Amino acid sequence: MKKEALPKKPYITRGGIHVPHKKNTAAMQTVIMPPPRSVVLPMVQHIGAPCIPVVKPGQRILVGEVIGDSEAFVCAPIHASVSGTVKEIGSLLMPNGASVETVVIESDGLMEHKEYSSPAVGSSEELLRAVRASGLVGLGGAGFPTHVKLRVPPDREIDTLIINGAECEPYITSDHHEIVENSWGVMSGIYAVKELLGVRRVIIGIESNKPDAIELLKNMTENEKYDYKDEIRVLTLKALYPQGAEKMLIKACTGRAVPPGKLPSDVGCVVMNITSVSFLAQYLKTGMPLVSKRITLDGSAIKNPQTVIVPIGTQIKDIIEFCGGYSEPPKKIIYGGPMMGLALSDDSLPVLKQTNAILAFGEKEAEIPEADPCIRCGRCIDNCPMSLMPVCLSASADNCDIEKLRKYDVMTCIECGSCSYICPAHRHLLQSIRTGKQLFKEKTGR
Ligand code: SF4
Numbered sequence: 490m491k492k493e494a495l496p497k498k499p500y501i502t503r504g505g506i507h508v509p510h511k512k513n514t515a516a517m518q519t520v521i522m523p524p525p526r527s528v529v530l531p532m533v534q535h536i537g538a539p540c541i542p543v544v545k546p547g548q549r550i551l552v553g554e555v556i557g558d559s560e561a562f563v564c565a566p567i568h569a570s571v572s573g574t575v576k577e578i579g580s581l582l583m584p585n586g587a588s589v590e591t592v593v594i595e596s597d598g599l600m601e602h603k604e605y606s607s608p609a610v611g612s613s614e615e616l617l618r619a620v621r622a623s624g625l626v627g628l629g630g631a632g633f634p635t636h637v638k639l640r641v642p643p644d645r646e647i648d649t650l651i652i653n654g655a656e657c658e659p660y661i662t663s664d665h666h667e668i669v670e671n672s673w674g675v676m677s678g679i680y681a682v683k684e685l686l687g688v689r690r691v692i693i694g695i696e697s698n699k700p701d702a703i704e705l706l707k708n709m710t711e712n713e714k715y716d717y718k719d720e721i722r723v724l725t726l727k728a729l730y731p732q733g734a735e736k737m738l739i740k741a742c743t744g745r746a747v748p749p750g751k752l753p754s755d756v757g758c759v760v761m762n763i764t765s766v767s768f769l770a771q772y773l774k775t776g777m778p779l780v781s782k783r784i785t786l787d788g789s790a791i792k793n794p795q796t797v798i799v800p801i802g803t804q805i806k807d808i809i810e811f812c813g814g815y816s817e818p819p820k821k822i823i824y825g826g827p828m829m830g831l832a833l834s835d836d837s838l839p840v841l842k843q844t845n846a847i848l849a850f851g852e853k854e855a856e857i858p859e860a861d862p863c864i865r866c867g868r869c870i871d872n873c874p875m876s877l878m879p880v881c882l883s884a885s886a887d888n889c890d891i892e893k894l895r896k897y898d899v900m901t902c903i904e905c906g907s908c909s910y911i912c913p914a915h916r917h918l919l920q921s922i923r924t925g926k927q928l929f930k931e932k933t934g935r
């Protein structure tokens with residue numbers, strides 16, 4: 490494949506909306522939370538097959554030991570995030586309604602771990618095995634096992650690695666902090682993945698609302714010491730939601746459109762979250778698997794919004810208590826951002842590998858306005874980044890009309906919520922479309 494030049498500015502994308510950034514924690518230094526009394530580690534923290542617990546109640550455990558794994562290809566092992574004793578193998582109802590097995594570890598507060606050393610990596614295959622052993626999944630929220638993403642089928646030629654630093658959801662600042670506080674890790678991880686994929690073109694996409702992060706990485710990539718072949722470019726993207734959605738990001742960074750039902754690799758791209766590449770660098774240096782996570786804790790019901798590094802499996806209520814508690818009774822708690830995040834039933838659920846934010850809102854912000862009749866303004870259509878007709882999809886879903894759901898291409902919806910946000914009649918479009926997708930999957934087996 491002929492090497493394309495690095496872009497000087499982003500390509501034009503379709504749709505998207507302007508949302509208030511509310512990045513309240515952007516300028517605050519990340520704090521590290523001490524180990525909680527116990528952690529709850531669900532055996533599903535990724536897209537793919539569940540892990541099976543490999544530990545027993547009463548067993549002494551050290552930080553970084555494998556506690557769950559599976560022989561399935563699309564899976565990533567899960568590691569103990571604190572030292573202590575396995576208290577129980579239980580189960581937990583997740584926000585998507587699925588009941589999953591959990592390993593509960595009672596912490597001894599010592600955070601003891603075995604001696605770890607950097608994995609021996611002499612070939613691409615060894616590197617892929619190391620990525621799997623690290624437990625890495627997409628840390629930006631997707632949770633897709635990274636070793637699967639990086640194992641590109643031989644018939645696909647990848648020429649561009651895109652690093653997703655857009656972080657377009659309001660409130661969330663965890664990737665931003667990763668860049669500013671660990672730029673070495675980011676660059677080092679980019680080089681590891683670049684070598685693995687054999688690509689000569691890397692584009693780091695960051696929204697314009699993070700000028701310090703852009704400047705820092707630009708200074709590094711424009712320095713011959715870090716990028717002597719001039720193969721890495723930081724691209725300042727418009728602050729436009731959902732700029733971090735994979736297909737929109739690929740379009741903005743390369744001008745290439747991923748056709749419906751196709752993957753980034755079909756247009757020669759691999760997209761990785763910026764915190765994921767940074768973790769990879771740390772793993773290759775130390776051998777310590779994925780056991781902690783940086784998250785944004787924010788929202789009107791949180792007394793002291795902060796960016797916190799916590800052991801994976803820490804219960805939300807423990808983090809909130811560590812950060813000073815609630816400022817008012819929470820009416821809505823969300824895993825992730827307000828646009829695409831999942832609403833939680835209570836605050837006893839744990840932080841997962843892919844959790845990048847916990848938001849808690851009080852009465853006023855949690856209120857959902859009554860929907861009025863559609864005024865046929867077309868704003869939902871104009872702003873859909875996937876060129877869909879949300880108003881028609883929503884009506885088809887409400888009528889359980891499978892043929893129309895097919896005609897309006899329901900499975901192309903990325904559930905970004907832009908249509909609901911922009912609708913002047915406050916129609917609950919995304920909610921209907923999600924139900925329509927579920928119905929379509931059940932009836933067609935897709
Ligand atoms: S939620 Fe789906 S239909 Fe609505 S704007 Fe996003 S991609 Fe389009």
Ligand code: SF4
Nearest residue numbers: 863864866867869912
């Ligand atoms: S934005 Fe709302 S009111 Fe306007 S066409 Fe779409 S559903 Fe109807």
